[in-house]
Amino acid sequence: MADTPKLDRWDREHAWHPFSQMQEYCSWPQLHVERGRGCWLWDTDGNRYLDTNASVWTNTFGHNDPDLNAAVTAQLEKVAHSTYLGLSHPAAAEFGRKLCNEAPGNLNRVFFSDNGSNAIEIALKLSYQYWQLQGQPQRKRVIGMQGGYHGDTIGTMAAGQSGRFHERFSAWFxxxxxxxxPHCHELNGEVREADANTSLSALEAYLTTEAHNVACLVIEPFVQGAAGMLQQPPGFLKEVERLCRRFGIHLILDEVFVAFGRLGSLFACTQESVEPDFLCLAKGISAGYVPLAATLIQDSIYEACLGKWTDDRTFFHGHTFTANPIGCAVALKNLEKLKDLVSSGQLAETIEYFGQALAHNFDKHPYVRTIRQRGLTAAVELYAGEGKETWSIEARMGWQVCLAARKHELILRPLGDSLLIVPPLVISEEEIDFMCDRILRTLDEVLGEPPRAIPCKFCGSPTLNQVAGEAVCDPCYVERGACCAD
Structure with a gap:
């Protein structure tokens, strides 16, 4: 058994955790994850937790998957790392071929890196270089969508718009x-609200006058994860593609989060037959095992960079661990397993049950404002309740709920007062039920047990309304009027 107090002390004295106010972090109970299996993690004291955020949205087949472990072990027995600068190796050659074969359109070239920010940064730099080589150096502007998050490097921060995450660095953008x-709200496969007209009209108007200065447009297809699982209505992405083609700018799709089964298909863009100029991938690409990312690139952009060394057309970019053999080996096995998971229909069944469970447990909950769910992504947005004041930012209510959830065997991550739920793709129906039940218990504990719905005296449907001490739902009250009190 690990010495947890010693680990706590070392962590407090030396660590600086991402996206964390360390003064606050050091005052919280700490948790050291020691091992995992399936959808579960165990800490150094032997407590187990359901991994409801797939280890920051990366995990596909759970922890310690035997097939993925075997792929890593087999590669380790050959070579752990060999440079990709001027050399290749079998795992990268095979994975690159299979990845491009699965991709839409003419995305026949892959540039490997090691995280999502780099995958986007590569696409931005290549877009800029392409237009310079085409004799249009003025095309250096990037278009993003409000609320977008594409990473924390300088180029990706400019492409995104993530408020407090990036605004202090804006002078460098x-x-x-x-x-x-656009406005959209989808739950359990049902689009409850959708409006794309304002968004698309603004984009078209801007491109009409400024397209000659624009290099590329970057967008997260269908779901903006870090914005709180904000969704786009059906057909929106296809219209964005149409505008990019009409005005001759590059379309960069940031599928770092939404690819590899997260929305039910290998690549999200294929759901609307969209063919981007760049397709950026990371997170689930290596099943949550090791850092790996890829930028898939259209043939025409690759060909524009060809020439003699003296022509100065070379793309000068690279990373020490580009196309790491272990990463490519596990990604190959992950790709094979994902194709089977999708084609068997098992993933679609899991997604359907996930949406049904969220709707059943939280859709009418008095402390839930809304639920946004598509695929195996969801945000459960909390609030203080009808007619009550909103919580102050100092209350950190979402984080308080997530801390309390640990006592109920859950690892959750908040975004403000929303709970972001992104489980491994192989989560079972029983584990989904367990997750929902434990979230409900946590909400009761932190926010107070809400009033429970009871059957309407006339029709039996659940209601919180009381008339003369008896339960009467809204439709029955409207239909029967004053006689309800008789």
Missing amino acids: LDSWHFPA
Whole structure:
């Protein structure tokens, strides 16, 4: 058994955790994950937790998957790392071929890196270089969508618009412009609200006058994860593609989060037959095992960079661990397993049950404002209740709920007062039920047990309404009027 107090002390004295106010972090109970299996993690004291955020949205087949472990072990027995600068190796050659074969359109070239930010940064740099080589150096502006998050490097921060995450660095940003995000609310496969007209009209108007200065447009297809699982209505992405083609700018799809089964298909863009110029991948690409990312690139952009060394057309970019053999080996096995998971229909069944469970447990909950769910992504947005004041930012209510959830065997991550739920793709129906039940218990504990619905005296449907001490739902009250009190 590990010495947890010693680990706590070392962590407090030396660590600086991402996206964390360390003064606050050091005052919280600490948790050291020691091992995992399936959808579960165990800490150094032997407590187990359901991994409801797939270890920051990376895990596909659970922890310690035997097939993925075997792929890693087999590669380790050959070579752990060999440079990709001027050399290749079998795992990268095979994975690159299979990845491009699965991709839409003419995305026949892959540039490997090691995280999502780098995958996007590569696409941005290549877009800029392409237009310079085409004799249009003024095309250096990037278009993003409001609320977008594409990473924390300088180029990706400019492409995104993530408020407090990035605003203090804005003086260093590239030239950029952001169009409004559409309004959409989807739960359990049902689109409850959708409006794309304002967003698309603003984009079209801007491109009409400024396209000659624009290099590319970057967008997260269908779901903006770090914005709180904000969604786009059906057909929106296809219209964005149409505008990019009409005005001759590159379309960069950031599928770092939404690819590899997260929305039910290998690549999200294929759900609307969209063919981007760049397709950026990370997170689930290596099943949550090791850092790996890829930028898939259209043939025409690759060909524009060809020439003699003296022509100065070379793309000068690279990373020490580009195309790491262990990463490529596990990614190959992950790709094989994902194709089977999708084609068997098992993933679609899991997604359907996930949506049904969220709707059943939280859709009418008095402390839940809304649920946004598509695929195996969801945000459960909390609030203080009808007619009550909103919580102050100091209350950190979402984080308080997530801390309390640990006592109920859950690892959750908040975004403000929303609970982001992104489980491994292989989560079972029983584990989904367990997750929902434990979230409900946590909400009761932290926010107070809400009033429970009871059957309407006339029709039996659940209601919180009381008339003369008896339960009467709204439709029955409207239908029967004053006689309800008789």
